[in-house]
Structures are given as structure tokens and as C-alpha cells.
Amino acid sequence: MLATYDVEALRQDFPFLQTGVAYLDSANTSQRPRQVLEAMERYFTGFNANIHRSAYRASEQATEAYEGARDKVRAFLNAASRKEIIYTRGTTEGINLVAYSWGRQNIRAGDLIVLTIMEHHSNIVPWQILAREKGARLAYVDVDEQGLLRQDQFETLLQQGPRLVCFTQVSNTLGTINPYREMTASAKAAGATVLIDGAQGAPHLGIDVQETGCDFYAFSGHKICGPTGIGILYGRRELLEAMPPFMGGGDMIRAVRLYDTDYAPLPEKFEAGTQAIAEAIGLGAAIDYVQGVGLDAIHAHEQALAEYALEALSEVSGLRVFGPPASGRAGVISMWMDGIHPHDLSTILDRHDVNIRAGHNCTMPLMERLGVPATARASFYLYTTRKEIDRLVAGLEDAKRIFG
Amino acid sequence: MADDQFYRDYILDHFRHPRNYGRLENPDIAHEEYNPLCGDLVGMDFRIQDGTIEDVRFHGRGCAISQASASLMTERLKGMPLEEARKITKEDVLAELGIEISAARLKCALLPLKVVKVGAYGLTDVDEEEFGS
Numbered sequence: 001m002l003a004t005y006d007v008e009a010l011r012q013d014f015p016f017l018q019t020g021v022a023y024l025d026s027a028n029t030s031q032r033p034r035q036v037l038e039a040m041e042r043y044f045t046g047f048n049a050n051i052h053r054s055a056y057r058a059s060e061q062a063t064e065a066y067e068g069a070r071d072k073v074r075a076f077l078n079a080a081s082r083k084e085i086i087y088t089r090g091t092t093e094g095i096n097l098v099a100y101s102w103g104r105q106n107i108r109a110g111d112l113i114v115l116t117i118m119e120h121h122s123n124i125v126p127w128q129i130l131a132r133e134k135g136a137r138l139a140y141v142d143v144d145e146q147g148l149l150r151q152d153q154f155e156t157l158l159q160q161g162p163r164l165v166c167f168t169q170v171s172n173t174l175g176t177i178n179p180y181r182e183m184t185a186s187a188k189a190a191g192a193t194v195l196i197d198g199a200q201g202a203p204h205l206g207i208d209v210q211e212t213g214c215d216f217y218a219f220s221g222h223k224i225c226g227p228t229g230i231g232i233l234y235g236r237r238e239l240l241e242a243m244p245p246f247m248g249g250g251d252m253i254r255a256v257r258l259y260d261t262d263y264a265p266l267p268e269k270f271e272a273g274t275q276a277i278a279e280a281i282g283l284g285a286a287i288d289y290v291q292g293v294g295l296d297a298i299h300a301h302e303q304a305l306a307e308y309a310l311e312a313l314s315e316v317s318g319l320r321v322f323g324p325p326a327s328g329r330a331g332v333i334s335m336w337m338d339g340i341h342p343h344d345l346s347t348i349l350d351r352h353d354v355n356i357r358a359g360h361n362c363t364m365p366l367m368e369r370l371g372v373p374a375t376a377r378a379s380f381y382l383y384t385t386r387k388e389i390d391r392l393v394a395g396l397e398d399a400k401r402i403f404g
Numbered sequence: 405m406a407d408d409q410f411y412r413d414y415i416l417d418h419f420r421h422p423r424n425y426g427r428l429e430n431p432d433i434a435h436e437e438y439n440p441l442c443g444d445l446v447g448m449d450f451r452i453q454d455g456t457i458e459d460v461r462f463h464g465r466g467c468a469i470s471q472a473s474a475s476l477m478t479e480r481l482k483g484m485p486l487e488e489a490r491k492i493t494k495e496d497v498l499a500e501l502g503i504e505i506s507a508a509r510l511k512c513a514l515l516p517l518k519v520v521k522v523g524a525y526g527l528t529d530v531d532e533e534e535f536g537s
């Protein structure tokens with residue numbers, strides 16, 4: 001880890017932060033550094049061409065950059081092979097790919113799929129669709145009062161022999177860091193296939209998919225300093241090889257005849273159509289950037305911020321803060337202020353140039369469980385400062401004054 | 405620096421002390437609308453006499469904008485012929501609120517109008533865009 005974490009120097013890399021806005025919505029989408037924008041611009045201005053299809057230099061250079069980014073992702077996740085790294089549009093598409101391809105092939109009537117109540121809608125709805133189609137059952141692991149998953153319930157559900165277990169590495173609403181290694185090990189021991197939603201985990205903790213032993217891992221580029229429209233699905237090779245394609249079209253084929261097709265080998269089998277080339281290159285640059293700062297350093301920085309913020313927010317009367325203590329939490333804090341709806345809070349904070357998320361954070365079942373219609377959520381990243389948290393607290397106090 | 409221009413006194417006043425709040429017994433029309441995105445809820449009960457809204461009450465929960473807008477709406481509706489209420493527009497509602505509503509908050513402001521149009525006039529085929537969707 002870096003001896004000193006120079007957040008002010010890092011902030012210089014992020015053009016949007018120069019606007020002076022306290023951007024506390026990185027769990028929603030992160031800011032992107034110059035290095036990412038420049039990598040994409042180099043492609044657009046220097047070798048803008050389609051990949052894999054043509055034998056001229058720009059196309060070869062584009063292919064090299066696109067595939068080079070895949071190698072970076074492989075190393076970032078410590079996947080065994082680059083064939084296990086599938087480009088998607090984001091976490092949502094990655095999970096849907098698994099549901100439609102692996103799910104349709106492997107889930108049968110009566111099978112149990114275990115989810116948790118803190119899942120993002122993207123890790124609930126595809127499984128509902130699949131379960132309805134196949135006559136499978138869904139069961140949810142609850143959270144305790146601290147916002148930690150009820151491991152006792154999880155173990156009980158595992159005893160029922162679920163076919164599939166899906167859970168998030170980090171909760172986008174509570175900030176809870178789930179014991180994903182232990183949960184994966186138990187689920188695998190119970191014979192289940194395991195999918196981890198890494199949308200909030202990859203940018204802040206990273207993961208070693210081999211050490212963790214999960215079967216699938218999905219994340220989004222736009223939450224890890226990369227562009228929108230690109231994401232990654234990691235899948236264990238053996239599973240990906242056996243799975244049917246998700247979408248058919250160009251680039252995912254080896255030979256097409258009138259009535260049947262030979263599919264391309266991995267990873268192209270799952271990459272139909274012209275890909276988000278600039279975005280993939282941008283994601284590669286984003287991973288370079290984040291790894292340059294260091295995941296351990298980022299995590300330590302965010303945990304210190306969470307501790308500072310939880311302390312400061314505990315001084316704000318009438319404010320309810322959800323989720324675990326700083327030690328078990330990523331840089332995500334959801335709040336409820338007595339007498340002020342999160343939308344009003346967010347509007348007032350915006351007038352202080354403080355940006356937060358107000359709403360259900362795409363976790364409606366969790367909102368129901370917490371007994372609130374919505375929350376105000378502040379979230380941090382590698383460039384967040386204590387000063388910005390002070391501005392959040394000042395804004396909350398102003399909201400109380402206005403609504404007084 | 406932040407000012408209080410957005411949350412003007414009369415808006416906060418309507419939020420804190422909503423007018424015509426509550427339920428009517430045996431209303432001629434009752435309808436609720438819900439915005440699942442933020443949990444805003446507005447419901448209205450109407451008593452109609454000779455084509456005129458003789459009495460109206462609203463209930464609900466949610467942000468200051470949706471609730472103040474509902475309160476203002478009931479004041480406007482009381483004693484109004486149905487024919488006239490039918491013609492209330494989005495622009496009328498926003499003018500009455502008198503603040504600049506961002507696109508993200510439009511749904512909050514227009515939820516009460518949706519209650520009036522969908523509920524009281526049985527418009528099942530509403531154009532969601534009308535109400536900021």
C-alpha cells in the first residue's frame with residue numbers, strides 16, 4: 001500500500017471533479033479519469049476501425065487494443081484463461097446472459113435458486129423470469145439488524161441443495177461487504193453453481209476468481225472509472241464451453257450454413273455483433289488506473305472515509321443510517337431523515353452542489369425490509385475527500401433548517 | 405450558495421399543514437396513484453353534487469413537492485365544476501407551484517394531477533408522458 005494516499009493529486013486526473021461539485025454518487029456511476037478518456041480518444045482518432053474482420057493496420061491495431069484490454073481484465077480477476085472473459089454491456093447483461101444461457105440449459109422444475117434480500121434488481125428479475133419459465137423456486141437470505149446477511153439462514157437453505165446461488169459481493173444500498181469467499185465455499189460444498197454480482201465489489205475490493213472459486217462473476221465498467229456500455233462476465237471455462245450462445249449473429253460464428261451453424265470458440269461465442277470497441281479499450285485503461293492506485297489503498301481510503309462519515313452523521317439528529325459499522329462496509333451510506341423525503345434532501349443538497357442518490361437504489365425488496373420507501377445514499381470512491389463529507393453534513397443540516 | 409428559493413414558504417406551509425387532508429365518508433369517487441420510484445402516494449376522495457366538486461380530501465405520503473402539490477390541488481378543486489376540473493393542465497399545476505421543477509421532480513409535482521385525471525374522470529388510457537414519466 002502507498003505510504004501516503006494523495007487524494008488531491010488523484011483528483012487532478014478527473015475532469016468532472018474540477019467543476020467543484022461534491023460527487024457522492026459513485027456507487028451509481030463513477031467519474032472517469034483523463035487516462036480513460038485519452039485511451040478512447042486514441043482509438044477514435046488514431047486507429048478507428050472494426051475488429052477481427054479486416055486485414056489492414058488500423059483494424060489490426062484496434063483488435064490488439066481490444067484484446068489487450070481483455071488480458072488486463074483477466075489479470076485483474078486472476079482468471080485462469082482469457083477465454084473466460086466475456087465482454088458485455090454491463091453487470092445486468094452479464095447476469096442475463098447466465099440466466100438465459102446457463103439457466104435455460106440447467107435449471108429444471110422444482111430446482112431451488114438462492115438469492116439474498118439485498119440484491120440489486122438485476123440479480124433478482126432475471127431469476128424470476130427463469131424460475132417462472134422452468135417452474136423453479138426462489139428463496140431469499142434475509143439481513144439482520146446491522147444489515148449483514150443471515151448466515152444461519154444461508155446455511156439452512158444450502159441444506160436444501162440449491163442448484164444455483166447468486167449474491168452480491170457488496171451491497172449497493174447498505175454498503176455491506178459480504179463474506180463472499182466463505183459463502184462461495186459453502187455453496188460449492190453444497191453442490192450449487194455460484195454467481196457473484198461484482199458491480200460494487202470489483203471497483204472497490206477486486207476479486208481473485210480462482211481463489212474465491214465462484215462460477216460466474218459480473219461487473220460494469222462505468223462503476224470502476226471506465227465508460228458506460230461495457231462490462232465483463234467471467235465464467236468458468238468448463239461451464240462456458242457447455243453453454244449455448246446467448247445471442248446469435250456476426251462474430252460469434254465459425255461457419256454458417258442455411259440450416260445450422262458452427263459457433264466460434266470462447267470468448268467470441270458470446271460476443272455477437274460489433275462490440276463496444278472504444279469502451280472495451282477504455283475499460284482496460286480504467287483497470288490500469290485503478291490498479292495503479294492499488295485496490296488495497298482504495299479500500300483503506302474508503303474505509304477511513306466511511307468511518308469519518310459514520311461518525312459525522314451520527315451527530316445529525318433525526319438521521320437514521322442503515323448498514324454495518326465501518327469495518328464491514330464499503331464506501332456506501334444510505335440514510336433516512338425524519339420528516340424529509342430523500343427527494344427533498346437530494347434537491348436541497350444539489351443546491352449545495354452535493355450530488356447524492358435518492359430513491360430505492362434498484363433494491364425495492366430491501367427498502368421494504370428496511371421499512372422505508374426510499375433512501376438518500378452517499379457513496380465514495382478513490383477520489384472522495386473528507387471535505388466533501390463535511391459538505392454533505394452541512395447540506396443535511398441546512399435541509400433540517402429549511403424543513404425545521 | 406444554496407438559497408431557499410426552491411422550498412418557498414407556501415410550499416413548506418402546504419407540506420407541514422396540508423389543506424383538506426383526510427378521507428371522506430362514502431365518497432362519490434376515490435382514487436390513489438403511486439410512484440414506485442420514490443414511494444410517493446397521493447389519494448383523493450370526491451363528493452360530487454350537480455356536476456360540481458362539493459368536497460375533496462386528499463391523503464398520502466412522500467416528498468414535499470408531491471404533498472404540497474396535492475394540497476394546492478384540493479384548494480383549487482373545491483367548488484369547481486367537473487367540466488372545468490377536467491381542463492386543468494400540467495402547466496396550470498406548475499404555475500400554481502410557482503417554482504422551477506427539474507425533470508427528475510416533475511413526476512412528484514404532477515402526481516396529484518394524475519389522481520384527478522385518472523380517478524375522477526376514468527381516463528384509463530392516460531399518456532404517461534403527460535405526468536412526467
Ligand SMILES: Cc1ncc(COP(=O)(O)O)c(C=O)c1O
Binds near residue numbers: 089091093122171197
Ligand atoms: C450491486 C449492483 N448490481 C448490479 C448493478 C447493475 O449494473 P449495470 O446497471 O451497470 O448493469 C448495479 C448498479 O446499479 C449494482 O449496484
